[in-house]
Amino acid sequence: MVDQVLPCEKELLLRVACGDEHAFSELFNTYHQLLGTHIYRITDSVELAEEVVQDVFLKIWMSRETLTAVQNFRAYLFVISKNHALNCLRKLAKERIHQKTLEENVTAMVPEDTSGLDTYYSLLDQAIDHLPPQQQKVYLLSRHNRLKYDEIAHQMGLSRETVKKYLQGATHSITSFVQSNIDISVMILIVSILFKKS
Template sequence: MLDVIPCENELLLRVAGGDEHAFSELFNTHHQLLGTHIYRITGSAELAEEVVQDVFLKIWLSRESLAAIQHFKAYLFVISKNHALNCLRKLAKERLRQKTIEENAMALIPEDNSGLDTYYSLLDEAIDHLPPQQQKVYLLSRHKRLKYDEIASQMGLSRETVKKYLQASTHSITIFVQSNMDMSVVIALAAIILKKS
């Protein structure tokens, strides 16, 4: 049954009034079930976690509207499903864009692949120049294919720090290789870096 039970109705009113403790209670009551629901839609635990966090942030930011909601569970599942589908659409567009860039760039590489040899050589050198923590995060992500949470756990860092290190290392590598490579292969570099991001 999706109707709001009396105690949950009271909880929603408290959240609507800005009660952070009530919000934590609401989150703890629903986040696991919601995460499972979103995982079924996305097939990605990482994306499901992000969607749940985004949805609860949205709920908190528009908490005043909670007082008028009669079927909270249904409301929660609808807004989270919509958000998950939007994330999947955005991801699909990004992958298509990266694939197009890569295909266009590969067309510019000489048939003997000499540009790729130069690229991989410079890439190795660029990785060697990274600060130790950034280097480790980059290698765990790109070579071992670990996810943010796995890297965070292995290195004792927060997920957000892992994400920042990865962005910083990718940026540093791109700048290093671009400044040391012929322009004819720079476009290929961008495609390969984007593909790995």
């Protein structure tokens, strides 16, 4: 076990601190796989682990001058990457809560009573049909197949951020379409049922 930076590694860090891109590439190649494995244990997501590794090394490069003061690079690397990974997980949890809220806004009009449901579901189908192809596919994979962001991203060859944006856009479009086209009598019926429940 190495408690401190080896002399050759200390020299490498100093070269990186001076803006040596080749040295930075060498540093990345030395640590990125080890770091990726470490982050995967925290996030349980290959895509998120890759994202964290890239972000951490970008951060190291952007603040490379501070490397001259680092005494234990491996420990330094693991601490900042763990913090970044936990921040990403917190952000992801918030996004999922937000997405759930958007989804509830779409389904909030659905009453337990079957009256008006046929109209509602018909409008829902029409709204989905009106979505752009990519948005529609993301929405169906999420809502019908119950796939997670990472799974949809992998299946469609998109980034997780793009999947999130498509899903938010689709949910917003569907909500607007249903609210704009639902018959006023059905709306009154649904609202009255919802008020009776409360």
